[in-house]
Amino acid sequence: MTADRHGHALTDTGPEALGHYEQALDDLVFFRPGVEESARAALAAAPRSPMAHALAAQLGVLATDERAAAAARETFTAFRADCDPGRLTPRERAHLAAAAAGLDGDYRTAGRILDETALAHPRDLLALFAGHHLDFLVGDAPRLRDRIGGALDAWDEDDPHYGPLLGMYTFGLEENGHYEHAEQTGLAALERRPDDVWGIHGVVHTYEMRGRFTDGIRFLDARTGDWAAGTLLTGHTWWHYALYALERGDTRRVLEIYDSVLHDANAEDGALELVNAAALLWRLYLAGSDEGARWAALADAWERRDDGPHYAFNDAHAVMAYVGAGRLDRAAHLIRDRERWLAATPPGGPAANRAMTADIGLPVCRALLAYGRGDFGAAADLLLPVRYRLHEFGGSHAQRDAVQRTLVEAALRAGRHDLARALLSERSRLRPVCPYNWAAKARLAEREGDAERAAAARARAEEQAAGKAG
Structure with a gap:
């Protein structure tokens, strides 16, 4: 029986397959497109290797893509069906159970199994990486942080994967509001x-959450050779770059990034790529920007996928695309499909x-559709009960802010000034450096007839967009 470099036994995995498996793990933590090829090579060299199969299955789970999950x-x-569990080590059996739960859509059980696995084997890189990303999919921020933090003491700081573990820890810290600590850990x-x-990516989030847009652009510009092309996270990191540009009011740059990187109408994009594209265009839609041709191409891409009920976070972004493209009937069709699926699926199941x-996906989708129909009061009423629970359908604070901004805009457009005032007070005190917050405050003051307060808020938004503090 072979063992990986941390001493974990691998059943039915010869030296050649072990080499491919270790390469796949390395590709995985550095988000290299070659990870799938490495995983396939491990399976080809050892078709009965439980760890090679567990790794390949997790690739299908973590993609949040219905097609990838089905193939895996x-x-x-x-x-x-042909595996004898009695021949496997307890660790291997745990990995197979976690992979099976993940492929069944039971992300929480999969994460719990991997948590227990990492307690017994804190240097199990697959358990830590897959568990970390499952925590992200279910919006479990404390576990996103502590799963990695709890394992770090078991690692030698000279280990080549200690750095990527710190990178994972960075994101966990950031999602729990430890922005300065996260930045230093990421660096x-x-x-x-x-x-x-x-x-x-984790450091980029810390700049986003603190309104350090100029610093974020400078940070990414200085590292373009490491992230701007050729990684599985390239498109998403460009999305963050576009958010910085958007806060600075540079719509031209935002659209340049969108057209050159985020969506190619002729490509068959995966779910993550389409989520990035929809999330960016939706922010422009809320600002009143008319991106009709871009919306049409993006909605076409979502329609070609015609995904079933696989991941509610994706559904919300598909509805954004349909609403943005004016295809309200298609948005309504997706909502009805999910309603029928829920009616036919007994509650309390593991998925x-x-x-x-x-709890979250359908209220958000209904609110987005109501917003598209101009029923802003209904949109606000649908979002209010779930605004403190949005993390439960995954995504980061930065990603979910598109939905939070929809609530703000719905309140403003519905004339619900008391609600808008409270929401903007919350936002500006939590994130005092955010041009959007102050521009929205200016619009609220205008609607209430307070020209002096509107001018002061607008001036503050302009100063922040120009990179000045306050």
């Missing part, structure tokens, strides 16, 4: 491995997406 499930199910990770794109859809 087919291969994994065939393997398990330490990048000192070890400048090509750690998840570490870059995380059922609860996500029922």
